[in-house]
Amino acid sequence: MNILESLKDKLLVADGAFGTCYVGMYGEQGTVAPELANMRHPERVLEIHKEYVKAGAGLIRTNTFAANTASLDADTDYVISNVRAAVKLAKQAADGEAGTDHKKVYIAGDIGPIPADAGLTLNERVSQYKLLGGAMQDMGVDIIWFETFPEFNVLEPVVKHLKARKDTPVMVSFCVNQFGYSNCGFSARALLSQVAGNQDVDCVGFNCGVGPYHMLQLLKKLDIDCGKPVSVMPNAGYPKFTQSRLVFNDNKEGFIDKIQDIAALGADIIGGCCGTNPEYIHQIMERVKTGDIAKAAKVHVEKVQADSAVKDNFLKGRLERGGAATKNADGHKHKLIAVELAPPVDVNDQKLLDAAHILKQSHVDVVTFPDSPSGRTRADSILMAEKVHKETGLRVMPHLCCRDKNAIAIRGSVLGAQLNG
Known part of the structure; x- marks a missing residue:
């Protein structure tokens, strides 16, 4: 059963943040960025993936959010090798930990936005996204997840290319602020509408940017029943500077309560972004097992079309x-x-x-x-x-x-x- 078939009749719980989890575990002792660890410290990457699978995640994202030439300050060959190593580690964790209870764990090839100040032209960014997605398709990921994007325009030719190349499911997830707008000025409603009408995108979602409370308030103003599965992955909360570091305070109880309400609005995939860790996912799964978080009928709330x-x-x-x-x-x-x-x-x-x-x-x-x-x-x-x-x-x-x-x-x-x- 592929991931799209699975989403037709059940809620899927994904993993939490990889980057902040890695920094929390190795930030003081380690000198390697999370994505570089795929090749330099694979045992660390494997351990974090395993912890998320043990916590109950049915979908884990590869450690490739910033795997691009600009963020890693590397050439294309190195980046593609890094991506391949990341997919192998995610598969190893999923197969090794899921085999005991026969639970299927899906692998999402994670692609984040190339930094705006990287000096790359639009065509260069599009070309690199195509290469990253193609490498993940060849490695056999279950879904390609474009995550934390502020707009869809740059991805439209990319997803068209990937779908023509191989029919791997594609998800696009946007990052908006507490007022419901991305860094490029697009409203959540406009982004949702734009992607819902694109035949090359299979799933749509929102992640990062805001904590669970503001994410819930945002979703209440939208009609997320857009004809495609919807993922929702808020941050644990809002970070604070502590000793020159951004630190997320422990907010598991409030996070889980709001995730429960988000699931009730009709979200198909739930999990966490910055500041969340395996314990957050474990607590979500406990609510799922007790029936407190169940896939509810989708609720239609305010439906206002953007001009x-x-x-x-x-x-x-x-x-x-x-x-x-x-x-x-x-x-x-x-x-x-x-x-x-x-x-x-x-x-x-x-x-x-x-x-x-x-x-x-x-x-x-x-x-x-x-x-x-x-x-x-x-x-x-x-x-x-x-x-x-x-x-x-x-x-x-x-x-x-x-x-x-x-x-x-x-x-x-x-x-x-x-x-x-």
């Missing part, structure tokens, strides 16, 4: 430059871009926030907000501007219209705006 026309127009970057001239860092003049966003007529600001995040990625200089244009009631321009600034960091400029306010009301608004920065 795809607005998104597509701004993504093309066809913004006409106009306005006052200023100087950039090298002394050359350029014109500022100001874009107006009208506050909503009700309390649903999803479309406006989607547009604001797209404008941020399009390098708009300032976003302006009219004050109830055409004499129709809309959300307050100052409060709307403050929310957009808080969530995106954009420069904002609310308008104040004297038509509908007397002097007292206008002074009150200005004072309130000053108090809020």
Whole structure:
């Protein structure tokens, strides 16, 4: 039975984080990054995989999240050798530990995003993702898992290529913040919708970025019944700096409670990301065995479609430059871009926030907000501007219209705006 068939009738529990688990075990004594350990310290990699399988994980990810030329500072041949070694170790752990209870343990070939500052062009990144995925296909992984990506555009030609090459299942998992947006400005709803409509992707999911509470709140606003299996892998919580190190506090009890609620929303694959370890997975499996975590009927909650026309127009970057001239860092003049966003007529600001995040990625200089244009009631321009600034960091400029306010009301608004920065 392949992994897609298995997901039709049961919940699959995956492993937890590999990187933070490795650093926790060997960070002080070891001098090897987790991915480099595939070839330099294979016994460490094998031990962590085994612990996750013993904890009950039915799916483990290869230790290859950062196995790329930029992150490992290595050539392509070394990276591919590293990937092959990683898959062998994961298979060895799965076969050795699962054989005693005849439980099938699936292997996911894990591919993380190449760092944005690596200096690689789009075509170079696409080419490298194809090579990594192809090597994993040849090694016989059960699924290729593109993990923690902020966008799908770079992966679209990759998954098309891999599917044409060999029919290995493919999963794409996105990383969004507590407001539901990725680093590239795409909303969770838009990403889910985009991948749900792609025939080359078999599973979709969200991982990293947020802890279990914010992940649960995000999923409650989405309809995750998208016609494809969905994975959800939140962080253990939020890290703190301790002695110049990022440390995740133990949050097993709160994590397990929220994972139980996430499973009830209809998640097909659950597990953990940064800060989780085999004990977290063991506790999840204990809840599964007692029936506290069961595959529940998928719940349809708020279903709001993003304004795809607005998104597509701004993504093309066809913004006409106009306005006052200023100087950039090298002394050359350029014109500022100001874009107006009208506050909503009700309390649903999803479309406006989607547009604001797209404008941020399009390098708009300032976003302006009219004050109830055409004499129709809309959300307050100052409060709307403050929310957009808080969530995106954009420069904002609310308008104040004297038509509908007397002097007292206008002074009150200005004072309130000053108090809020």
